[in-house]
Amino acid sequence: MSTLEIKDLHVSIDTEQGTKEILKGVSLTIRTGETHAIMGPNGSGKSTLASTIAGHPRYNVTAGTITLDGDDVLAMSVDERARAGLFLAMQYPVEVPGVSMTNFLRTAKTAIDGEAPKLRTWTKDVKAAMAQLRIDADFTQRNVNEGFSGGEKKRVEILQLELFKPKFAVLDETDSGLDVDALKVVSEGVNRAHAEGNMGTLLITHYTRILRYIKPDFVHVFVDGQVVEEGGPELADRLEEEGYDRYATGAGAATIAAADAAAQA
Amino acid sequence: MTDITTEKARIGAPSAQPFINGFTEEGESLSPLNAAESKSPLAGEAVKRHSHGGGVGVPDSSRAGRLTSYKLADFKPLTGMEEDWRFTPLKRLRGLHTEVLGGAAPSVSVTAPDNVIVETVGRDDRRIGSAAIPEDRVSANAWENFTEATVITVPAEVQAEGEVSVLLTGQGTGAAAQHVVIVAEKFSKSVVVLDHQGTAVVSENIEILVEDGAQLTVISLQEWNDDAVHASSQQAKLGRDAKFKHIVVSLGGDLVRVTPSARFTAPGAEAEMFGLYFADAGQHLEQRLFVDHAVANCKSNVLYKGALQGRNAHTVWVGDVLIRKEAEGTDTYEANRNLVLTDGARADSVPNLEIETGLIAGAGHASATGRFDDEHLFYLMARGIPEEVARRLVVRGFLNEIIQKIKVPAIEERLTAAVERELAATDN
Ligand SMILES: Nc1ncnc2c1ncn2[C@@H]1O[C@H](COP(=O)(O)OP(=O)(O)OP(=O)(O)O)[C@@H](O)[C@H]1O
Ligand SMILES: [Mg+2]
Numbered sequence: 001m002s003t004l005e006i007k008d009l010h011v012s013i014d015t016e017q018g019t020k021e022i023l024k025g026v027s028l029t030i031r032t033g034e035t036h037a038i039m040g041p042n043g044s045g046k047s048t049l050a051s052t053i054a055g056h057p058r059y060n061v062t063a064g065t066i067t068l069d070g071d072d073v074l075a076m077s078v079d080e081r082a083r084a085g086l087f088l089a090m091q092y093p094v095e096v097p098g099v100s101m102t103n104f105l106r107t108a109k110t111a112i113d114g115e116a117p118k119l120r121t122w123t124k125d126v127k128a129a130m131a132q133l134r135i136d137a138d139f140t141q142r143n144v145n146e147g148f149s150g151g152e153k154k155r156v157e158i159l160q161l162e163l164f165k166p167k168f169a170v171l172d173e174t175d176s177g178l179d180v181d182a183l184k185v186v187s188e189g190v191n192r193a194h195a196e197g198n199m200g201t202l203l204i205t206h207y208t209r210i211l212r213y214i215k216p217d218f219v220h221v222f223v224d225g226q227v228v229e230e231g232g233p234e235l236a237d238r239l240e241e242e243g244y245d246r247y248a249t250g251a252g253a254a255t256i257a258a259a260d261a262a263a264q265a
Numbered sequence: 266m267t268d269i270t271t272e273k274a275r276i277g278a279p280s281a282q283p284f285i286n287g288f289t290e291e292g293e294s295l296s297p298l299n300a301a302e303s304k305s306p307l308a309g310e311a312v313k314r315h316s317h318g319g320g321v322g323v324p325d326s327s328r329a330g331r332l333t334s335y336k337l338a339d340f341k342p343l344t345g346m347e348e349d350w351r352f353t354p355l356k357r358l359r360g361l362h363t364e365v366l367g368g369a370a371p372s373v374s375v376t377a378p379d380n381v382i383v384e385t386v387g388r389d390d391r392r393i394g395s396a397a398i399p400e401d402r403v404s405a406n407a408w409e410n411f412t413e414a415t416v417i418t419v420p421a422e423v424q425a426e427g428e429v430s431v432l433l434t435g436q437g438t439g440a441a442a443q444h445v446v447i448v449a450e451k452f453s454k455s456v457v458v459l460d461h462q463g464t465a466v467v468s469e470n471i472e473i474l475v476e477d478g479a480q481l482t483v484i485s486l487q488e489w490n491d492d493a494v495h496a497s498s499q500q501a502k503l504g505r506d507a508k509f510k511h512i513v514v515s516l517g518g519d520l521v522r523v524t525p526s527a528r529f530t531a532p533g534a535e536a537e538m539f540g541l542y543f544a545d546a547g548q549h550l551e552q553r554l555f556v557d558h559a560v561a562n563c564k565s566n567v568l569y570k571g572a573l574q575g576r577n578a579h580t581v582w583v584g585d586v587l588i589r590k591e592a593e594g595t596d597t598y599e600a601n602r603n604l605v606l607t608d609g610a611r612a613d614s615v616p617n618l619e620i621e622t623g624l625i626a627g628a629g630h631a632s633a634t635g636r637f638d639d640e641h642l643f644y645l646m647a648r649g650i651p652e653e654v655a656r657r658l659v660v661r662g663f664l665n666e667i668i669q670k671i672k673v674p675a676i677e678e679r680l681t682a683a684v685e686r687e688l689a690a691t692d693n
Binding site (some may be wrong): 054056057079081082083090094096097098099100107108143144164 | 604641651661
């Protein structure tokens with residue numbers, strides 16, 4: 001049983017116009033076996049939260065903490081975080097020239113486990129996982145994400161999720177750009193990983209569509225760098241009907257947010 | 266043939282590449298002088314626009330029209346404005362283009378299988394000039410100044426067991442001339458390795474004759490010391506059904522400029538030309554190749570890959586492929602890929618494909634310069650891979666494609682180790 005705890009997280013980035021605060025005090029606790037959905041409009045800071053957990057250098061944490069079973073995640077380098085059991089399925093996975101998928105997957109697995117996987121079983125595992133995600137076998141010969149379509153990239157992120165077996169998975173809009181079939185395939189992958197019982201999931205999404213396939217235990221509504229409302233799966237249904245307008249309009253959102261922040265403090 | 270039935274194309278687009286400081290994309294905003302000095306891929310365009318009467322600048326003519334001569338005097342002194350010198354920092358040639366090349370040439374030591382003939386000959390040997398003729402001033406300067414040449418002959422039908430290894434060891438910084446002739450006689454099969462080491466300032470002419478039905482691989486390794494300056498013209502003449510594989514590997518040296526060419530003289534021949542280069546801070550590694558499809562039904566395949574790291578690491582790749590009117594049935598492809606590992610490095614890449622007949626099997630070119638940037642690093646590290654491992658993974662994978670073509674295990678291992686060393690150099 002593990003716990004990923006985010007407390008009063010403030011994050012800013014350096015822009016040409018100066019420092020810009022994006023996360024304005026986010027608190028969230030995820031335990032093994034739980035699925036938390038974070039939903040919010042474009043630009044609300046969802047990816048910023050995900051990237052900050054993974055340790056992207058662009059994001060500066062100005063206040064707050066992230067801990068994994070009490071260990072200070074913010075003190076870890078990007079690769080240390082991954083080895084500690086954090087996994088980020090990226091919204092826009094980058095293409096890495098020169099590195100074949102085979103080589104990449106084996107190197108990453110070796111780094112995460114601290115030892116090279118047994119070649120025979122590893123090759124079999126990779127093949128099986130690829131087949132389940134409907135990824136062509138010849139993808140292993142191609143360079144990481146190079147020339148993959150948007151949907152293929154997302155599947156390959158989930159392939160890694162299944163192979164690396166993290167303690168916590170952060171899925172940043174894994175559903176965007178997927179057609180219904182691909183969405184099902186990808187969701188099944190996440191559900192399989194979850195069913196093994198050793199993973200907690202933070203599912204970031206803009207739409208409720210994916211929540212039909214991946215059932216969240218908790219839903220957090222994210223607006224302007226803050227969680228403005230929290231609830232169970234029923235909150236997602238309400239968002240489906242009402243959209244984000246209720247939160248996004250001026251003073252209303254600020255008031256809800258301020259009230260929440262005050263309540264949490 | 267008239268213009269209507271002749272397809273003539275000159276495709277010479279510089280690839281996407283980081284522009285150097287102070288250089289704008291608008292050629293117009295630069296004076297011709299500055300443009301030439303900036304040695305940008307667009308400099309030629311700017312020069313053309315600003316010159317009238319055709320004296321200075323880039324001739325519009327095809328590669329076929331280039332001046333060739335054994336006489337130094339036939340080549341004008343270099344200004345840096347010449348199309349084929351516009352990327353080269355002449356100051357760093359250390360006199361290869363201006364001085365009498367009287368320095369001690371790199372020593373030559375050859376290890377060869379018994380049935381391969383190795384000779385040291387004088388300038389008047391009949392085989393001198395059998396495959397090559399200088400195409401630039403530096404090459405002509407070497408031709409005029411070399412005193413003796415090494416001639417390696419793989420006799421007809423001999424299948425050489427193991428490679429012919431030619432170790433060329435630099436003898437210091439006096440500007441010198443070198444000459445090597447490789448003759449692969451009919452139906453012979455062999456691998457020749459030119460292994461350049463030490464410190465030298467040398468202009469070199471390598472003549473390569475691949476006779477009918479012969480199969481020859483020539484591997485030229487430039488693992489010079491940091492202060493070496495090397496210009497190497499490596500010209501191959503291919504007979505009927507000849508198979509020629511040429512591999513250039515440039516890792517060490519302050520300035521290395523290799524100009525390989527393959528000329529088809531009879532149908533059915535095949536040329537594969539591969540290259541690998543890895544430029545560190547301050548290094549200038551240049552490769553300009555020429556494939557001359559002068560006859561019908563020949564095949565060529567070119568792939569050069571380069572990695573760059575460190576301030577002012579500069580690589581140049583220019584690939585001229587000419588498909589003449591007579592060369593029906595030609596099949597050719599050329600590609601250059603560069604991987605820029607750090608800021609401040611610059612890769613110029615210019616494929617030139619000239620097609621004078623429409624009756625070909627295929628012709629293509631590609632050029633891409635990619636950056637290994639923070640996002641790549643982040644992606645790999647986010648999967649648990651430590652930074653140095655990530656960096657190595659990328660470069661190793663990228664360059665391995667060329668190393669694998671060498672097929673001489675000892676050299677493959679040596680180069681893999683050399684690439685690791687280059688990478689280790691960035692870590693500090
Ligand atoms: N590099 C950057 N430069 C300037 N602004 C940035 C940068 N990165 C993020 N931002 C800004 O920070 C805010 C949050 O962006 P973020 O990508 O976290 O939002 P998001 O909720 O993931 O949006 P989406 O639903 O579109 O993925 C936005 O206003 C965005 O414009
Ligand atoms: Mg986002």
